[in-house]
Amino acid sequence: MTSDISLRPVTAADLDLFETEFATEEGTGSFQWFGFTPTHRLRRRFAEDGLLGPDDGTLTVTVDGQTAGRVEWFASAWGRARTSACWTIAIGLLPAARGKGTGTGAQHLLARYLFDHTRAERVQAWTDLHNLAEQRALEKAGFVREGVLRAAQWRAGRWHDQVLFSALRGDGPFRDTSDLAEEEPWQA
Template sequence: MIHEVSLRPVTEADLDLFEREFATAEGTGPHQWFGFTPALRMRRRLAEDGLLGPEGGVLSVTADGATVGRTEWFRSAWGRPDTSSCWTVAIGLFPSARGLGTGTRAQRQLLDYLFDHTRAERVQAWTDHANIAERRALEKAGFVQEGVLRRAQWRGGAWHDQVLYSALRGDRS
């Protein structure tokens, strides 16, 4: 049983773990496998800004002190970016950390972090319509389902529906 989940800045050792753990469809899970991707860009960004910048960032997820995944956020817009931007968040957990409540707790912490340290009014996330575990985790973390984005994501040779969720600053309890 996991007792403590926390977020912290990414280290070089974390990147090594991410490369190893997320290198296959089994590692990412069926709803996050988009094929092989180079890690060089993430390593460059770690050296440049620690993966924390004005357009988004990445934090390591730890459970009882061990790195078990990452969470990230990036700027999105529903109109002109200068006036209508929000954060979109995502999470990737190692297979050993799934199904234990780790994702719910990490996503709640990220939501709190973004509302506490940025001027965001809206934070959003989406997940595959068939990803029931992530949908439950988002709802438990404080996100509200808004709707379905039909055939919005290309993955595994087919288009997939995505479910859109949001949390607003005023929703916090």
């Protein structure tokens, strides 16, 4: 049986669920736990722009219409931002949604969304060197492994190596298909 994975704008109910589910290491998973953080800035931002701004954004991941997590993007640059900007993406799935292809589908959909609605040539993501599940998900979503960033992330009291992945607008799964028949929604 396949599941219908989709993205939609965040709702107030989603924020409540995210605050509850992502408030502990068990909820985020060990590779995404950076300690306790305040939520009032996120709520204020939600009230201002629905978490959809010109330099970053957040969407809710759904599976068969049920909230399964969130995807985020923010502007990055490999040189001067005016000429070398790209998007960096991140994902947080509820524990029950992990290991079922949801991350693969959601990250593919987010990259397609960013290529369709922004001028970005590059979308990138990174994950812990030991997070093999996320590395597989990114590869299945159409991202290419570029290399290891040594001691790039401080978490759990020490520095961790990260693996960098990218997708380019012209890469096979992300090429312009406007002249082709409409594709089916992402199925996991």
